[in-house]
Amino acid sequence: MQPSQRISRLTALALGIAGVISVGSAGATGFQIRENSIRNQGRSFAGSGVAKNDAAVVSNNPAAMVNVDSTTIRSDITIIDLTAKFTGGGSAAAGSPLARPLTGGNGGDPGDATPVPALSLVVPLTGSFEKLTLGASLSAPFGLKTEYDKDWVGRYNAVESEVKTIDLTFSAAVALTDRFSVGAGLIYERAEATLTNAVDFGSAICRVSVAACVTPNPVAAPFGPQKNDGFAKVKGDDYGIGWLVGFHFRPTDKFSIGYSHRSEIDHELEGTIDFTKPGNVSALFAARGITQYNSGPGGAKLTTPSVDTLSLQYEFTDQFRMMADIQATDWHSMQSVDIVRANGTPVTSEAFGWEDTMMYALGAEYDLSDSLTLRGGVAIDETPTNDHARTPRLPDNDRNLYSIGLTWNANEHLSVDAAYTRITIDSPTINTVSSSGSTLQGSYKGHADLFGLAAQYKF
Template identity: 40%
Template sequence: MHTASKIARITALAVGIAGALAWGQADAAAFQLKENSAKGLGRAFAGSTSAWGDASVVATNPASMRLLDGRQFQADVSAISFSAKMQDGYSGRFAGPGGAGTGMPIQGGNGGDAGMIAPVPATYFHMPFGENDNMHFGMSLTAPFGFKTEYDRTWVGRYHGVKTDLKAVDLGAAFSYDVNPYVSFGVSVFYEHLAIELSNAVDFGAVAYGATNGASAALGLYPGSADGFATIEGKNNAWGYVLGATFSVTEDTNIALSYRSKVKHKIDDGKATFDVPGNVATALQTQARGIFVNTGGKAELTLPASATLSLTHRVNDRWTVMGDLSRTAWAPSFDQVVVDFASNQPDNVLVFGYDDTTFASIGAEYKLSDTITLRGGVAYDQTPTTDAHRDVRVPDVSRRWLSFGLGWTPSEKTEFDFGYTHLFTNAPSINITSATGSTLKGSYDVRGDVLGASINYKF
């Protein structure tokens, strides 16, 4: 019973699932994506749901469709350049299960640059209707969450994570009603597709060593002697909604409030696959039947709710200033997640310890001419991670934004917008120990830049 209990404790985490649902994002807190508008990007998303003329409000605050001029289609794409390199004297050692082991350094490099350059597309359609066009219909296709990191398979932190890939795509339909020219209410319903893939190395030498109380050393199995690999995949579709209200306290001032619901994904058809060295399988076949076998699984994952207050004020014919304040409720969603395996592998409660976060920005637009608009903004974006819970899948840190943008309107029907943001970050630290006893310490050099472009066509 003691050996079985030890196997259960080791295998529940050694497959890397303890980091399986932890993603990072270079340009928004954790794996949340704000990049749904090149126009908004150029002013650090200040006035994101209260500014005139940005069709992204179809997805973020349908009540603000009143601020759009007629029937239109908008297409955006943002290129996110995210770099994450471990540095600063990182080290890893085999402590062994229960503190026993070889004490030798783990062999491997620093993993290379785990980041990537990724496109984030978005499209919007808006159509007013009803008496005096006081009702609005819209459709949107956006990516509100997403992230990917990938290290070298033989890097020193391979037992903590190798690949993390998450994609969430929303297809939404929106409706709003203008009570009068100053007050509007709106709602959007969206269908969200979530797909995840996660992998890491498994120190099966340490698993065998701990399961046999060191007897496996006679077979050449000890910590660091026999690496395997684990991959977890899952997908799910679920519904969510957005509620919004927009108030124009004067002809030149808009105040917008919006709430995006949490989305609960029940992954029932997950898949876990294991590459187990043959000598390990033989050594463990009596102590761990049904463990480390390819199997199905399920988990319930809730993407967080968020609320935004947005303000835009037109100072004169040339200057407009704006600000945003938003809060994301990570804590109730990412306190813990329970993973249920279809095999004999025991269920595992994963504790993430995420904190709620705040995003705040201020920005401005200057109309240089009838066809050219200049934009700029700054923002502070808080991370939900802490030193106690940060790992290689989430080299996340609070960051400061500096943004610039340009708008060009060559005709009454066509508008082109461009935005750029650079992220300023500190070096987040890592100090973690895997279930099989390997430790990893160090810090990250995290960098991020975002470039966005869009076209808006009225018809």
Template identity: 55%
Template sequence: MHNQNFARVTALAIGIVGALAMGQTHASGFQIKENSTKALGRAFAGSGAASGDVSVVSNNPAAMSTFKQSAVQADVAVIDLSADFTGGGKTAVGTTLTGGNGGDPGDATPVPSIAAIFPIGDTGMTLGAQVSAPFGLKTEYDRNWVGRYNAVKSDVKTVDLTLAASFDFSSEVSIGVGLIYQRAEATLSNALDMGTALCASPNPAACFNPAFPFHPQGNDGFVEVKGDDTGIGWVIGMHIHPNERTAIGFSHRSEIDHDLEGTADFTMPASVAVALAAARPGQFVDTTALAPLTTPAVDTISISYGITDNFKVLADFSRTQWSSLENVTIYFNSRQAPSVEQFQWKDTTFWSIGGEWELNDKFTLRAGYAEDQSPTKIETRTPRLPDADRQWGSIGLTWNVSPAFEVNAAYTRIFVDDPKIANIHSSTASTLTGSYDADVNIFGVSAQYKF
């Protein structure tokens, strides 16, 4: 029983490896949108329709056709997640879990992106490339916190390289396609209540016998999971621009399949290691593992409309197919049986509305608001990802230093509905219940040069 529970948690740990990106999770699920400071300043309204943003290489490659000059753009978003946990739990035999609230699991983390666009003469074709991060997770709790058996450290990094091309078939319509190469690496860890695991089987009464050498929370082990993989995906898009004031964009980002290879490294007290070798050979030992995983597809519709020559309104609507992450199955190269970690996530929507006001030739102001659904639910929510529905408020500014060079800045405050966790089981069958008070601050800066 305990071994099965451990398998499930390890499945989650390795499974996340292939889906996450560098940075802290701050959109729904573990999605990261921040590949553009301009778009960040309007809560990503018009992300695939607005002109003048090189990040469309990933957001909607068809919109690259709006560039008449080559351009390069470098962005960095500093994401600062704050989350305070309140709650507690029980061991497998009903005793109260000890430990603090874990501290603030978030930290200020930079997430960079760089993109370039190159129109090919008068052919109507435009080429582009971008390095970015579409998904992400980074949390770290105090090692002795009350939820240590569920999560301590989750440090996951991926990098996407997107190579794209757009084709302008007429003065009103262009299409774009892109190839995505994704690389993922991760380290995840949690404590193991080996005292309970050894005393509760076969007779739970032994856990309360002072003469028995193992007791709940008295003989903790530790596991660190590492994994990596690469995967291939694609993105397509359409950009419709019937006049100078109106633009409509559509994009579809594909699912990306991963076969994640990783290792599970265990650290055990000497007395626990001896007992395991005698009673459970081949369990809780260092091993390799494999977990198939499919990351979600994303569909986005973007609109930009110029009300006047100096003011435009923008909007975005996207749907992320998180239902592809219904579960993750882990296969161990040891005596531990394969097991399934249930996610049961739902598809989600994100919508935003924003505006841009061109004050003069030098400065443009922007602002936006967004609502972002979470795919998680209380029954399966994990401390590695204390996610809930979110609301965004954003502001931004562009300074055109010269006709060829511009600098952008943006700030977003994300308000997170209090995430709740209810009786989440750990690898050694303890349960954790509680809630988080969470919010996110994001600061973005970028520079763009046209040549």
């Protein structure tokens, strides 16, 4: 196959499947998702930027594509099952004479088992282009989904929260020497977001007209805290462009070093802001000329963070090797989520105050035979959230990862990977104020299970 034919085939395949990926709950802190390679997952993501014969390096470290010696395609899918339980309560119309305890249950389990797929293709060129390797991938590097019961105690803070990203990445690597290569990639990213929560219109009316909430008396009054609940839904999407660079270096035959940098990607999410109001609330707002809660076009800004990864691998014997990753994620761009109308008028702002994080991973592999490889790993993953601004939309905290995995080489062309990861999450606390003026305090207990399966074919 000629180089031009390979490039055309790679491009057509990547574009042809661009619409098939969707993503749900995140398997890492914040809403970062690392599950684009089941081999990496089996090592708790250690060695992601120096992996050999793993086509997923297209988006992890394009320079490492030179380790793939023939045209290779792989497909990965991870089931992320997040389990969480909230305990706590709060107050509606907090700080006012009409304050009363929040009603509702604990919201149920906001997590759900969600599939996260990925697809990668690597094409080493030949002839005059033998130093060049091309690649393409579809992956979901960021995403989250939590959904509570609509009548839960924290409904004014969050009901549904969903962020989806789909990356189409085109990468190229050049082997400058037998031991050193560089790579770069272009990322085309689609982002979607849906945020919903209940709105305590009764409390909003009390702030405008106290008489409406106490006449003839607070119990019989037509309006009041938690008496006139409505619903708000914000939905938007956007496309953005980013980039990826990296290098791969083998100082010795046994030791490998890889480094990659993924850029921030800015999005201007555009969509709709929808308010559902009880009839008596709509009538009162119309009579008083209150337009703050009218539905219409709007959106918000979203920046997916930059990520820097340093990967190491040392081969102690022909059968046994160890890997390590140190990863820094630049989360400080997530200081708040500001919802605005199309004309720029602010609707609401939700503070996040996220901080930059580090992830440390250590893994190992052992070739039990030519056809079977066993692997395992552990990792520590810091959270970008904090006790002052943590939200029920993502009740995250520091995590520990424990992974096992294997590869079965069915023949010289086909290999199958499997992995399991248990994620333990430090119990996060919530102490926050909603846009309806209610307070919510409590804590979560939770964990996550990741089940992964992949197949890779070398032509």
